Amino acid sequence: MKERLRQLNRLEPLDPLFAMWRRLPHGLRGAVPAFVVIVLAATYPYYVSNLPTDVPVILQFPDVGAAVTIVVFVIMAVGLNIVVGYAGLLDLGYVAFYAIGAYTAGWLASGQFQQVKFHFGSVGISREQNGIHISVWLVLLCAAVLTAVGGILIGLPTLRLRGDYLAIVTLGFGEIIPQFVRNADSIKGFDLTHGTFGISPIDSPGFGGHLGSALGLPVSYAQSFDRERLFYWTALALLLIAVFCSLRLRESRLGRAWIAIREDETAAGAMGIPLMRTKTWAYAIGAFFGGMAGAYIASFNSGAFPSQFQFNISVFLLCMVILGGMGSLWGVVIGGTILAWLNVEGLANIGSWVNAHTPLNVEVAKYQFGIYGIIIVLMMLFRPVGLIPERRRKRELEEGTHDEPLYDHRQAGERL
Amino acid sequence: MVAFFGTRRPSGTSVLGIFFVLLLVAWLVVNLARTPADFFTVFLIGITTGSVYALIALGYTLVYGILQLINFAHGDVFALSGLFSSTIILSVLGLSETTSAPGIVGGLALALVIVVVFGAAVNTSIEFIAYRRLRQAPRLAVLITAVGMSFIVQNVSLAVFDVNFRSLPPLIPESNVFKIGSVTYQWNQLFAILATIPVLLLLTWLVKSTKQGKGMRAVSQDPDAAAIMGVNVNRTISFTFALAGALAGVAGLLYLIEFNIRYDTGFELGLIAFTAAVLGGIGNLGGAVLGAIIIGLIQAFNEGLGWAAPGSDWTRSIVFGLLIAILVFRPEGLLGERTPEGA
Numbered sequence: 001m002k003e004r005l006r007q008l009n010r011l012e013p014l015d016p017l018f019a020m021w022r023r024l025p026h027g028l029r030g031a032v033p034a035f036v037v038i039v040l041a042a043t044y045p046y047y048v049s050n051l052p053t054d055v056p057v058i059l060q061f062p063d064v065g066a067a068v069t070i071v072v073f074v075i076m077a078v079g080l081n082i083v084v085g086y087a088g089l090l091d092l093g094y095v096a097f098y099a100i101g102a103y104t105a106g107w108l109a110s111g112q113f114q115q116v117k118f119h120f121g122s123v124g125i126s127r128e129q130n131g132i133h134i135s136v137w138l139v140l141l142c143a144a145v146l147t148a149v150g151g152i153l154i155g156l157p158t159l160r161l162r163g164d165y166l167a168i169v170t171l172g173f174g175e176i177i178p179q180f181v182r183n184a185d186s187i188k189g190f191d192l193t194h195g196t197f198g199i200s201p202i203d204s205p206g207f208g209g210h211l212g213s214a215l216g217l218p219v220s221y222a223q224s225f226d227r228e229r230l231f232y233w234t235a236l237a238l239l240l241i242a243v244f245c246s247l248r249l250r251e252s253r254l255g256r257a258w259i260a261i262r263e264d265e266t267a268a269g270a271m272g273i274p275l276m277r278t279k280t281w282a283y284a285i286g287a288f289f290g291g292m293a294g295a296y297i298a299s300f301n302s303g304a305f306p307s308q309f310q311f312n313i314s315v316f317l318l319c320m321v322i323l324g325g326m327g328s329l330w331g332v333v334i335g336g337t338i339l340a341w342l343n344v345e346g347l348a349n350i351g352s353w354v355n356a357h358t359p360l361n362v363e364v365a366k367y368q369f370g371i372y373g374i375i376i377v378l379m380m381l382f383r384p385v386g387l388i389p390e391r392r393r394k395r396e397l398e399e400g401t402h403d404e405p406l407y408d409h410r411q412a413g414e415r416l
Numbered sequence: 417m418v419a420f421f422g423t424r425r426p427s428g429t430s431v432l433g434i435f436f437v438l439l440l441v442a443w444l445v446v447n448l449a450r451t452p453a454d455f456f457t458v459f460l461i462g463i464t465t466g467s468v469y470a471l472i473a474l475g476y477t478l479v480y481g482i483l484q485l486i487n488f489a490h491g492d493v494f495a496l497s498g499l500f501s502s503t504i505i506l507s508v509l510g511l512s513e514t515t516s517a518p519g520i521v522g523g524l525a526l527a528l529v530i531v532v533v534f535g536a537a538v539n540t541s542i543e544f545i546a547y548r549r550l551r552q553a554p555r556l557a558v559l560i561t562a563v564g565m566s567f568i569v570q571n572v573s574l575a576v577f578d579v580n581f582r583s584l585p586p587l588i589p590e591s592n593v594f595k596i597g598s599v600t601y602q603w604n605q606l607f608a609i610l611a612t613i614p615v616l617l618l619l620t621w622l623v624k625s626t627k628q629g630k631g632m633r634a635v636s637q638d639p640d641a642a643a644i645m646g647v648n649v650n651r652t653i654s655f656t657f658a659l660a661g662a663l664a665g666v667a668g669l670l671y672l673i674e675f676n677i678r679y680d681t682g683f684e685l686g687l688i689a690f691t692a693a694v695l696g697g698i699g700n701l702g703g704a705v706l707g708a709i710i711i712g713l714i715q716a717f718n719e720g721l722g723w724a725a726p727g728s729d730w731t732r733s734i735v736f737g738l739l740i741a742i743l744v745f746r747p748e749g750l751l752g753e754r755t756p757e758g759a
Contacts, residue, residue: 090556092563157744164486164559168690169743172736175687183729311683315563322560370571376564380557381549396554 041236045229059349062341064228070340071235072297077320077336078242078329079289084318085327085393086255087282088262089159090167093174095313097287100150101294102304103181104143106199108134109299112191123206124220136205140238140295147291148284155283159276171311178309193306200303205234222302231300238296239333242289246329249285258282259327263396312369316343319372322379325386327393335387339375343368433745447721453598458720459713464605466712467612468674471667472689473696473704474619475539475660481699482636482656484555485547488562491686492569493539493661498668498677499573501531502582505672513585520587524669528611531665539661540654542569548650566683573679583676608670615666616705622659623701632656636699684732688715691739697752706750711735 021029045064053060062070076098083091106112109122111131119127121135134142158169185195193199204227206212206220218224221231249255257278260268269275298304316339324335342350351364364371379386385394448455472494479487504527505511511523546565550558588604595601623629631652634642643649671677671685692711696703715735719728726734742749 088556090559157740161743161747164484164555165694165743165747167559168486168687168694169740171687172739176733176736179730179733315567318560318563367571367575369567370574373564373567373571377546377561377568380553380561380564381546384553384557 038240042233045232057350057353058346059353062345064232066341066344068228068231068235068300069297069344070337071232071239072293072300073317073320073340073343074333074336075235075239075242075293075296076290076317077324077332077340078239078246079286079293080317081286081321081324081327081329081332082246082249082258082289083282083286084321085325085332085390086250086262087258087279089279089282090164091170091283091286092167092311092314092318093154093170093172093177094286094290094317095309095311096154096170096174096177097147097151097290098294098313099177099181099304099306099309100147100287101143101291101296102298102308103193103199104146104291105136105139105202105295105298106193106304108132108139108142109136109203110199110201112194112199121208122203123208124223125203133203136203136295136299139203139299140205140292143295144288144292147294148288150291151283151287152280155280159279159283171314174311174314178306181304181309182306196306198303198305198307199298200305202298202302202304204299204302235296235300238292242292243329243333245285245289250329254278254281259392262327315369315376316372319376322376323387325389325393328386328388328390331386331388331390339372342371347371430745433741436741436745443723444717447717447723447725450723451721454721456596456599458716460599460601460605461720462713462716463709464608464674464712465716466709467609468667468670469685469689469692469712470705470708471612471615471663471670472685473692473708474616474701475663475667476686476690476693477696477698477701477704478632478656478660478663480693482632482653483547483558485558485562486690487542487660488559488686489542489565489569490539490660490664491682491684491689492566492573493535493542493682494664494668494671494685495677495679495682496538496569496573496668497531497535497661497665498672498681499577499582499679500534501527501665501669502584502672502677503577504530505584505587511587513587515587524587528666528669531669532662533665535661535663535665535668536658537661538569539657539664543654543657548653566686570679570683573682577679579678581676581678582672584672588673604673608674611666611670615663619659619663620701628652628655688735691735691742694739695742695749697749700749700752703749703751711738714738 024032044067048061048064048067051061055061076094079097080091080094083089083094109132111129111133113132114130116132117130118132118134119125120133121138122133123135125133154170154173158166158173161169181193182196184192204220204222206222206224207215207217209219211217212219218226218230221227221234224230257268257273260271260273261275261278265275320336320339321332322335323339324331324333338346347364347368351362354364355361444455472491475490475494476487479485479490505523509523509527511520515523542565546561547558550561586604588607590602590604593601593603593606623632631642631647632655634645634647635649635652639649642652668677671681688711689708692707693704694707695710696705696707698704715731718725718731718734
């Protein structure tokens with residue numbers, strides 16, 4: 001104790017701030033950086049215009065509109081992290097959940113179905129317009145729940161399979177659903193998805209006349225001068241909800257069951273964890289956030305188009321999770337932010353900087369998925385734990401788990 | 417590993433499975449009765465595409481058999497080899513439809529040898545660069561690496577051969593082998609089958625009768641025991657990848673003769689071929705061929721038949737729907753043995 005005090009005293013004249021930091025309770029110490037990041041992120045729209053626009057390499061910081069897309073992709077990465085990082089189920093078809101969410105928003109908050117006229121809490125839309133127009137807040141919830149149900153439906157037949165078979169089946173669903181939305185423009189003459197044109201426009205969120213005037217909240221995002229800022233703050237709020245749920249789930253009984261399954265499915269089953277139910281929950285909750293994010297970005301883009309839902313997006317999301325560190329929430333948020341930024345404009349900026357300052361002339365945007373491929377392979381070869389590893393996952397990857405090492409061959413013909 | 421979900425499948429599942437198969441058979445019979453000529457034409461197309469799929473599917477099955485790894489990059493190696501062979505045939509060898517018959521035969525044979533070596537070299541390097549370092553890693557890590565490699569190879573194709581489709585002029589004459597009624601069969605279609613059969617026989621001989629093939633089977637059963645018995649495990653795995661790559665090379669050339677290829681063709685075809693391998697029972701060579709022929713037929717029937725066929729817009733969905741159905745109803749495939757993945 002005395003020794004420790006002396007150490008503190010020795011540091012104090014050098015760095016009083018550091019000593020204050022050491023005196024903070026442990027829980028608070030973790031919260032301070034998170035708080036700083038949240039404040040920086042929330043005030044971003046205010047200072048972004050003052051940031052320099054001739055930064056070397058990256059040229060400029062993303063504007064608020066680009067930041068919305070970045071945040072929404074991070075929400076999806078957080079959702080995928082539950083499936084891949086926590087439960088250790090490789091999902092190569094996460095884009096299917098994104099698609100279901102986006103199209104749910106398209107169905108419930110647009111003029112897609114001209115045959116009916118149904119308004120419920122919609123804002124900024126004339127009551128005379130045909131189609132289903134439900135309040136976007138409700139639509140977000142509906143989309144999330146519907147996608148979670150979709151996740152369960154996909155999960156039930158496939159989660160009995162393990163490892164690589166599961167990966168390929170999820171990939172299959174990730175291919176079927178976009179093809180379905182592309183082709184389902186005349187099912188017995190009924191236009192469900194408007195084919196390759198997609199559904200557009202989609203309504204915006206807002207608080208309506210009464211709440212708007214009473215609390216000073218925006219009536220409708222679309223009609224506000226601050227449209228992008230409003231969408232940005234709401235996206236940030238959704239991300240915080242996703243992160244909070246993810247953190248709490250990680251510590252819950254369910255979360256611990258996921259990690260047990262990830263580490264050793266056989267032992268987890270022997271300990272009485274209901275494997276199917278637990279894995280299905282991982283799927284459903286992962287899908288929930290994917291659907292919510294999908295519906296939100298459809299509302300932001302005011303459209304859902306089949307070309308958005310490529311296999312590439314699934315791999316891109318997986319790359320976010322891997323770069324940050326599978327299972328490490330903060331890692332995924334940071335890795336996801338970096339990659340989403342690269343995707344939205346970073347790569348293009350870096351490419352034009354490289355082309356301007358070196359004799360090279362590369363179309364970086366053309367090879368973006370090759371670059372993600374390189375990131376994936378390099379991470380897997382040299383730092384499989386990710387940028388910010390989760391302690392437990394790191395141990396698993398270094399010492400190996402009992403579940404499915406590469407050399408776990410069965411004798412030919414051996415029965416289960 | 418232990419089976420968690422009971423060793424007996426509920427019989428309802430098998431009844432449902434049989435019901436689906438019967439429905440499929442009924443659909444085929446109705447189509448046969450309505451338009452017999454179309455049916456047989458489409459049937460021949462299906463066999464032809466199926467035999468090219470078989471070559472790709474065998475690559476998946478060989479690698480899966482030895483490493484239990486779905487080599488996602490395999491389809492892209494196929495596309496890269498196909499594009500490479502187009503350059504060899506058109507630019508290096510300068511073949512065209514006006515070249516003399518011996519010139520075409522000799523040129524194609526030479527191109528085949530080159531592309532086989534090329535495919536083998538690419539596939540072996542992928543294994544050497546990426547998978548070899550991950551021998552002790554969890555399988556999830558290797559699988560993710562394979563997805564990454566797939567994107568890298570695809571972008572190499574994009575960088576070298578750009579976004580355009582490549583195809584060959586009709587080197588093999590498009591005259592009929594036979595013509596019965598309105599059912600015709602052309603030489604360029606037969607060529608795919610004629611080239612596939614010797615390759616399959618050679619492969620079977622390699623795996624069943626050579627020392628290296630014995631080593632492959634030993635490593636696939638138990639790598640540690642094989643190593644104790646003096647099998648060089650790493651070399652055997654490299655050999656398997658070379659073999660798979662060579663098959664991808666042959667498939668690339670044959671596919672190019674029949675259709676056209678661009679940098680991302682390999683992704684979709686790879687998935688179709690993988691489905692074929694799973695349908696036949698992954699790890700089983702005969703199964704891969706059988707599965708590929710069935711998938712080729714299903715695709716052709718779907719795109720070519722007149723009555724109640726969903727059409728080419730839905731081919732991908734049907735193939736993946738089939739994949740999911742197999743994994744639900746019969747995860748061990750048609751000829752395969754039950755593996756832990758399909759518990």
